[in-house]
Amino acid sequence: MRLGESVKMQAAINITPLVDVVLVLLIIFMVMAPQMRKGPDVNLPNTAKPSEQGDERGRILVSVDHAGGLWIDDQPVAAEHFGEALRAAVGAEPDPKVVIRGDARLKFREVRQAMLAIEQAGFRGVGLIAKRAGAEARGD
Amino acid sequence: MQFNGDASGSNLQSEINITPLVDVVLVLLIIFMVVVPLLMQGYDVDIPRSSANAVPAQAAESRLILSIGPKACRILEPPAGEGLPADCRVTLADQNIPAAELPARLAQILGSQPTGKRVLFLAADDRLNYEGVLRIVDLAKSGVQDLTIEFITTH
Numbered sequence: 001m002r003l004g005e006s007v008k009m010q011a012a013i014n015i016t017p018l019v020d021v022v023l024v025l026l027i028i029f030m031v032m033a034p035q036m037r038k039g040p041d042v043n044l045p046n047t048a049k050p051s052e053q054g055d056e057r058g059r060i061l062v063s064v065d066h067a068g069g070l071w072i073d074d075q076p077v078a079a080e081h082f083g084e085a086l087r088a089a090v091g092a093e094p095d096p097k098v099v100i101r102g103d104a105r106l107k108f109r110e111v112r113q114a115m116l117a118i119e120q121a122g123f124r125g126v127g128l129i130a131k132r133a134g135a136e137a138r139g140d
Numbered sequence: 141m142q143f144n145g146d147a148s149g150s151n152l153q154s155e156i157n158i159t160p161l162v163d164v165v166l167v168l169l170i171i172f173m174v175v176v177p178l179l180m181q182g183y184d185v186d187i188p189r190s191s192a193n194a195v196p197a198q199a200a201e202s203r204l205i206l207s208i209g210p211k212a213c214r215i216l217e218p219p220a221g222e223g224l225p226a227d228c229r230v231t232l233a234d235q236n237i238p239a240a241e242l243p244a245r246l247a248q249i250l251g252s253q254p255t256g257k258r259v260l261f262l263a264a265d266d267r268l269n270y271e272g273v274l275r276i277v278d279l280a281k282s283g284v285q286d287l288t289i290e291f292i293t294t295h
Contacts, residue, residue: 002268045275049278105271109267110270124187129181130278
C-alpha cells in the first residue's frame with residue numbers, strides 16, 4: 001500500500017453533495033421545528049422582556065387556546081376533568097413544573113380559572129409563557 | 141485549477157482538509173435541531189389561593205397590592221403594537237398612577253427590601269385581556285430584580 005497515494009485519494013473526496021444534503025436537512029428542520037411543539041397552536045402574548053423558562057421537557061404544558069379550551073401537553077381536556085388529568089400528568093414526572101401557554105386573545109378570566117385548577121392540584125406557582133416582542137413568530 | 145498557472149499554490153488550496161469542519165457543523169446542527177424548538181420564555185408567578193380563608197403569606201396590611209381595572213386601563217382587547225396604551229392607569233397601594241411610572245414606583249418601594257421579600261400582589265380584573273395583563277407583569281418585573289408576583293382575586 002502506497003501511503004501517499006491513498007491519502008491523496010481521501011483528500012480528493014468530493015464533499016459538495018454531502019454539504020448539499022446537510023443544508024437541505026437544516027432547512028427542513030428549520031421549517032418543521034414549529035410543528036414539533038407539544039400542544040395546540042397558541043398565539044402567545046408579546047411582551048418586552050420575558051425571562052428564560054428552560055425547555056419543554058420535564059414541564060407540564062397547560063395550553064389555553066383562543067376559544068378557552070384547555071390542553072395538557074398535546075391532549076385536549078374538558079374543564080370538568082382538568083383536575084384529574086393534571087394529577088395524572090403530575091404522577092409521571094419526577095419534578096413537575098407547570099407552565100401555561102395562554103392565547104393572547106383570551107380574557108384574563110380563562111387564564112385565572114386555569115391557574116385555580118392548577119392550584120387545586122397542589123401547585124403554588126406557574127410559568128406564564130410569552131414571546132419577546134419583535135422576535136419572529138415561530139409558527140404559533 | 142490549472143488556469144492561474146501557479147500549480148503548487150492551487151494544489152495546496154484544493155487539499156485543505158474540511159472533514160473536521162463538516163463534523164463540527166453537523167454536531168452544531170443536531171444540537172440546534174434538538175434544543176431550539178423546545179425553549180420557552182415567560183414569567184414565573186404565584187397562583188391565587190382558591191380557599192377564601194387560606195392563611196395569607198404576609199399580613200394583609202403590609203401587602204403591596206397592584207390593581208388593574210378595565211376603566212382605568214383599557215386593555216379589553218389585545219393591545220396594539222408594543223407596550224400598553226398611553227392613558228393606562230393602575231392602582232398601586234391605593235394610589236392611582238400612570239402605568240408608565242410603575243417600574244420607578246416599585247423600585248422605590250421594594251428596592252430596599254431583601255430579594256426574598258419583594259412581593260407584589262396583583263389583582264387583575266377578569267375582563268381584561270390576557271396579553272395586556274402579561275405586559276403589566278412585564279412592566280413590574282422590569283422595575284425590580286427578583287420580584288415575586290402573586291395573583292390574588294378581589295371580591
